[in-house]
Amino acid sequence: MTALAQDSATIRRSLHRAGRRRRVQAWLLIAPLVVFLLLVFVVPIAGMLWRAVDDQDLAPVMPRTVAALASWHGEGLPGEDAFAALAADMIQARADKTIATAARRLNYDHNGYRTIVTNTARKLPGAPNGTWRDTFVALDPAWGETETWASIVRAAGPRTDFYLLAALDLRRDVTGSVVSAPAEESIYRDVFLRTFLISLSVTALCLVIGFPVAYLLATQPPRIANLLMILVLLPFWTSLLVRTTAWVVLLQTNGVVNEILTGLGLAGAPLQLVYNRVGVLIAMTHVLLPYMILPLYSVMRSIPPAHLRAAYSLGARPVGAFLRVYLPQTLPGIGAGALLVFILALGYYITPALVGGPADQMMSWFIAFYTTSTVNWGMASALGLLLLAATLALYAVYARLVGADRMRLG
Known part of the structure; x- marks a missing residue:
């Protein structure tokens, strides 16, 4: 009985090794196809879909503004430090020729913000005429509205639900609550x-x-x-x-x-x-x-x-x-x-x-x-x-x- 049990165990191990070799050979045969599908199909599609939640256009252009608005909760206008940070970012972005990137991203949130940002950056003086807040509002009244600053907060990244909500005709208001988009934008x-x-x-x-x-x-x-x-x-x-x-x-x-x-x-x-x-x-x-x-x-x-x-x-x-x-x-x-x-x-x-x-x-x-x-x-x-x-x-x-x-x- 002992010899018979040993023979049975040996046969089982042999069959197990043979089956494992066949599985490894099968995987090696399909490995090129798997790699090909990953490189030309799965990875590009995953990278494309990742852009639905990726939002890193504004923060590299306006890092001071994003940091200054981190403690702002949408009640009233932000403080003078936020206006000063925006002025410094705009001056730097215009020198680096990256202001168009920030303007384009804000225009996704609200049509017309591209013109507001680019015109403001072009007309912005090196020093404020009084306070930076008064200077920005004088250049464009939109800077005196909380919605403009809320748009910057929503675009601060690095992750966002803005695009997914917009695809469902939804958006976030100044307080961050999800609301329906205006009727003229709901398509x-x-x-x-x-x-x-x-x-x-x-x-x-x-x-x-x-x-x-x-x-x-x-x-x-x-x-x-x-x-x-x-x-x-x-x-x-x-x-x-x-x-x-x-x-x-x-x-x-x-x-x-x-x-x-x-x-x-x-x-x-x-x-x-x-x-x-x-x-x-x-x-x-x-x-x-x-x-x-x-x-x-x-x-x-x-x-x-x-x-x-x-x-x-x-x-x-x-x-x-x-x-x-x-x-x-x-x-x-x-x-x-x-x-x-x-x-x-x-x-x-x-x-x-x-x-x-x-x-x-x-x-x-x-x-x-x-x-x-x-x-x-x-x-x-x-x-x-x-x-x-x-x-x-x-x-x-x-x-x-x-x-x-x-x-x-x-």
């Missing part, structure tokens, strides 16, 4: 709602159109199914920009679609089918339709035809057999296709920008605007972070529902 909630509504609409259209196509592909002989699949995949071989521009040509007032509608008498005058929501839905549905068809086709091909025949033999009508036997088996494909199309639609930029109107631009347009036009990386990162969080939340809900279905089936 992002509507943009988020619009983005989700367009994505849901495109997902529903893709499902309605893609389900019959996938069913046709799954029920045809392989020779015909392969030919039809080539037609489904054909859009992947054409540039997205070319496809979107083609829809502009087809849907415009004098385009092919309007010519057909008016020629058949279905419309008395050309319809407005482009540069509005209709054009966005048509173009995005066309682009994303294959992403719905492919998961559905994959699941439908795995459903045995004998299931429907068995339902017919037991007396079920065709509609009842389809709804109660066939359709439930396609739910994994419907879920995967809907999730894929919805997530892709959330981040679409080119198609809505080309075929949509001003009221049809999605969140991606605003992210691109802040990245390329105003170079407001913090705001672009905050909008992207919230969009990513919403996407991950939806995926978590989907994974939970799929897991619950699998447990019931098990």
Whole structure:
């Protein structure tokens, strides 16, 4: 018995070492891919998203002012020492040619502060005319308002929730409390709602159109199914920009679609089918339709035809057999296709920008605007972070529902 136990222990150790070697070899094989993804995907995205809470533009330019305002709580104007510190920082920043950086950051908080800061720095004398407080207020009355100084405090960094709050149409007031942004500045909630509504609409259209196509592909002989699949995949071989521009040509007032509608008498005058929501839905549905068809086709091909025949033999009508036997088996494909199309639609930029109107631009347009036009990386990162969080939340809900279905089936 002792020899047998020793042999068993030796075998277990040998199997354990062999399994460990296989795991190490597997990790070594995928290590280059992991490093590549970290360097070109995870790290750049994490660095971009970090800018949503990073705020280090103002403090290096105005360190004396930030230090002087550390004990100010937003009640009344700060003391003369804060005005003197601001004067010293402005004089130094103008000499170092960094005043534009501070002015740009304050302008994010309140439109017009860039002009106030740059004009004040240009006109600021080397010595005060009385007190520095009177000198600043004489140069611009905005320096006599607590909101101006509260903006400096909010931009003091090094971390901030300013961009995330602004992305939700919120802001902090003079006392630091979170309040709603003014009505004329509150746009992002509507943009988020619009983005989700367009994505849901495109997902529903893709499902309605893609389900019959996938069913046709799954029920045809392989020779015909392969030919039809080539037609489904054909859009992947054409540039997205070319496809979107083609829809502009087809849907415009004098385009092919309007010519057909008016020629058949279905419309008395050309319809407005482009540069509005209709054009966005048509173009995005066309682009994303294959992403719905492919998961559905994959699941439908795995459903045995004998299931429907068995339902017919037991007396079920065709509609009842389809709804109660066939359709439930396609739910994994419907879920995967809907999730894929919805997530892709959330981040679409080119198609809505080309075929949509001003009221049809999605969140991606605003992210691109802040990245390329105003170079407001913090705001672009905050909008992207919230969009990513919403996407991950939806995926978590989907994974939970799929897991619950699998447990019931098990």
